[in-house]
Amino acid sequence: MKDYPDKMTPEEARIFRDDVLNIVGQIPHGKVTTYGTIAALVGWPSHSRMVGRTLRYTPGAEQYPCHRVVNKEGRTAPGWLLHRHLLEQEGVQFKANGYVDMTRYYWEPSID
DNA sequence: TGCTTGACAGAAG
DNA sequence: CCTTCTGCCAAGC
Numbered sequence: 001m002k003d004y005p006d007k008m009t010p011e012e013a014r015i016f017r018d019d020v021l022n023i024v025g026q027i028p029h030g031k032v033t034t035y036g037t038i039a040a041l042v043g044w045p046s047h048s049r050m051v052g053r054t055l056r057y058t059p060g061a062e063q064y065p066c067h068r069v070v071n072k073e074g075r076t077a078p079g080w081l082l083h084r085h086l087l088e089q090e091g092v093q094f095k096a097n098g099y100v101d102m103t104r105y106y107w108e109p110s111i112d
Numbered sequence: 113t114g115c116t117t118g119a120c121a122g123a124a125g
Numbered sequence: 126c127c128t129t130c131t132g133c134c135a136a137g138c
Contacts (some may be wrong), residue, residue, distance in 0.1 A: 007134085007135080008134095013135090034120085034121095035120055035121085036120065036121065036125050039120085042123095046122045046132090046133060046134075047133085047134070047135085048121065049113095049118070049119090049120045049121090049133070049134065049135080050120090050134075050135065051119085051120080052118080052119040052120060053118075053134095053135075053136080054118075054119095055119065055130075056118090057136095066119085069117080069119080070119090070122060071120060071121075072120080072122085073121085076119085077119030078118095078119070079118095079119070080119060083119080096126095097127095098126095099117095099127060
């Protein structure tokens with residue numbers, strides 16, 4: 001018995017999407033978290049890429065602060081130029097190399 | 113059915 | 126620091 005199925009059923013995909021958006025909505029102003037952190041928290045540790053896919057393609061995701069999600073190194077999404085700009089508007093400062101300073105802005109989601 | 117594509121992660125050079 | 130590779134896995138074609 002595996003801890004996790006090999007593939008998501010449509011039902012699981014729906015729950016995954018809802019859980020991801022729920023967590024993103026909880027990220028405080030001026031803070032960031034990572035794709036992998038979210039994936040692990042919703043129960044699919046190896047689906048970090050699915051988190052990114054969800055935020056990019058799910059209609060309505062714009063209503064959530066999805067710009068507060070960066071990769072684990074603090075890099076912004078390639079191809080999404082506004083990403084860095086939106087974070088800077090919230091006071092998030094970038095390091096000289098263009099990465100978010102994760103030691104200062106990383107936020108660990110809680111389940112409650 | 114099989115190969116390619118990423119809003120990722122981690123490691124290597 | 127930056128590029129590239131491998132592992133990952135659903136989606137597209």
